[in-house]
Amino acid sequence: METQRVELATPEIALTLSNAPSMGNVFSKALLVSLSKRQGALTDQKIHGMRVSMDRIQPDPERIKAFRRVCCEPMDQTVLPAIYLETLFVGMLGKLITSPFFPISPMGLIHTHQNLVQHRPVDEKEILDAQCGLKRMTTSDKGVTLECFLEVRSDNGLVWEGVATFLSRRRATGSRRKKKQNPRQTRLPVKEIFDLAEETGRAYARASNDYNPHHLYGFSARLLGFRSPIAHGMFTLARSLAAIQSKTAFEFPMGVEAGFKLPVYLPARVALGYETFGNTVSFELRDANSGLPHVAGRIKRL
Numbered sequence: 001m002e003t004q005r006v007e008l009a010t011p012e013i014a015l016t017l018s019n020a021p022s023m024g025n026v027f028s029k030a031l032l033v034s035l036s037k038r039q040g041a042l043t044d045q046k047i048h049g050m051r052v053s054m055d056r057i058q059p060d061p062e063r064i065k066a067f068r069r070v071c072c073e074p075m076d077q078t079v080l081p082a083i084y085l086e087t088l089f090v091g092m093l094g095k096l097i098t099s100p101f102f103p104i105s106p107m108g109l110i111h112t113h114q115n116l117v118q119h120r121p122v123d124e125k126e127i128l129d130a131q132c133g134l135k136r137m138t139t140s141d142k143g144v145t146l147e148c149f150l151e152v153r154s155d156n157g158l159v160w161e162g163v164a165t166f167l168s169r170r171r172a173t174g175s176r177r178k179k180k181q182n183p184r185q186t187r188l189p190v191k192e193i194f195d196l197a198e199e200t201g202r203a204y205a206r207a208s209n210d211y212n213p214h215h216l217y218g219f220s221a222r223l224l225g226f227r228s229p230i231a232h233g234m235f236t237l238a239r240s241l242a243a244i245q246s247k248t249a250f251e252f253p254m255g256v257e258a259g260f261k262l263p264v265y266l267p268a269r270v271a272l273g274y275e276t277f278g279n280t281v282s283f284e285l286r287d288a289n290s291g292l293p294h295v296a297g298r299i300k301r302l
Helices: 022-034 061-071 083-085 090-097 200-208 220-223 235-243
Strands: 008-016 048-057 109-119 129-141 143-155 157-167 190-196 254-260 268-277 279-288 293-301
Touching: 008 083, 008 090, 022 090, 048 090, 061 083, 061 235, 061 268, 083 109, 083 157, 083 235, 090 129, 109 235, 200 235, 235 254, 235 268, 235 279, 235 293
Parallel strands: 008 048
Antiparallel strands: 048 129, 109 157, 109 254, 129 143, 143 157, 190 268, 254 293, 268 279, 279 293
8 A cells, every 4th residue: 555645835824713613613614615625535736734823721620620520530630631631622623624725525534543742740720822733644545644733832831742643534436345353362451441321422522622423422423424422532542541540650751652443332341451561551442342442552651
């Protein structure tokens, strides 16, 4: 499978927000924009580098509480969970992918990987500046892969950074053979089992502001081709990190790398396995019954 890098033209397109955008408006615009753009294939237009920024962000105390509650984070802490900082970008990325300069349909983007580095603890009362943008774009037989950079600063210092990778899958022109999953591959020792309720997607949406319809209700998930609501990929990562951190203290700076595999159809029972190798914790989240993989990654002291 040949991968080709797409050159991003200059000048860079920059957008500065004064407030977080309404997600209802973002989804309405995404539906409208998708009528004129293709999924998994680029238009002929010149593709520019893009970035969106928003300054003076005060984390919402109620959303922080909701995030801690749904992800089973300690409620008495003042340090923000690492994945909470990623939620600051939900609306900003929505503005980016619905921009007239964004070259593919915003519908059907699949979050495949998430990497982050947290340089120091961030207190929930800190005032934050955030920016994100299009870092890299490639094409292949699968479709279009894009990497978006994410940065959070406090007092002009970089405190958190990450790369979110998305795939816009090319529409199949013939029969596509499904990749056979092998649940019997070597597994990490299971340390905890979670029962995830059907309402988990709605609870995480309230905490993260990610109201993508396939996470919310059975009928909205079925409209988008899913048999039931699916858990947010970032929720499965946040829930895994919270469980590991309850047994193993994280030291800063730390890095997290995660790949999202099969969706978690809600309700679900999942098994978290992890093991420490030196300064790295490898982890995986699987279906507790079938053993099929949902998330695999590692946490590393840098």
